Amino acid sequence: SQTIHQWPATLVQPVGSPLSLECTVEGTSNPNLYWYRQAAGRGLQLLFYSVGIGQISSEVPQNLSASRPQDRQFILSSKKLLLSDSGFYLCAWSPRSRTNQPQHFGDGTRLSIL
């Protein structure tokens, strides 16, 4: 069966510090991968998605970037965090070979910026 792992579960970072959140998927090949952010009490906002190694699409201009160095690895990064980067970050995957398939989410990383 397929599983998705995100770490860390919680993170507290000072303003201006760098960020690296990692997401890995097991049990599937060539997945579509996604990064979402959820502000407190709000719905999810799609940040990035990827259909293959090195292929990243950005949905909103922001202080963050994403990379996909391996087929089942998706990384969210920032060089200098802002207070507005606080939130709940979620990684998700879906099968690439089939259209309109459900997305499967990890348990998220709760990021607090001080």
Add this chain to the structure above:
Amino acid sequence: DAKTTQPNSMESNEEEPVHLPCNHSTISGTDYIHWYRQLPSQGPEYVIHGLTSNVNNRMASLAIAEDRKSSTLILHRATLRDAAVYYCILRVYNNNDMRFGAGTRLTVKP
């Protein structure tokens, strides 16, 4: 983009059926209706999706209006574990973008 409208919150008693409504009056012919739910401090969980016909799975049923301008997620017997925020999402065929609204917060009372 077609949008969805859901009540902010609903309450249900344990072991009773729950009908969660969603309005999507601007839905287009290629939009699929997806439902996800999110338990506290967890990522969203896929529940069900459909295009035109009603759908059933082990978690729930999805009833889609004939004009497709509304749909209803049906939990046949609510349990305490069904307490969550339920999101109704329109997803364009073969599109990676899923736009989550605020959803409906379901409270299940014992």
